[in-house]
Amino acid sequence: MKTRQRHSDLQRLSADQLQDELLGLKKEQFNLRFQRATGQLENTSRVRVIRRDIARIKTLQSRQRVAAAAPAPAGA
Secondary structure: OHHHHHHHHHHOOOHHHHHHHHHHHHHHHHHHHHHHHHOOOOOOHHHHHHHHHHHHHHHHHHHHHHHHHOOOOOOO
16 A cells, blocks of 8 residues: 555655655665665665665656656647
């Protein structure tokens, strides 16, 4: 249920907001990797959540690019 909520929240964001969110998640991912390497990581499941959120955002960005490049339907 949380993933659906997160996905719908991300869908409402603009391209710039998605890019900002992606940047923040990548920074957090870096920090988590650093904590894991030094043995300080306590919440190991957070790494998986961040990785999947990054993939969600990249998918949404790709869909937005495809939608913007597709020609508008003619008629009606």
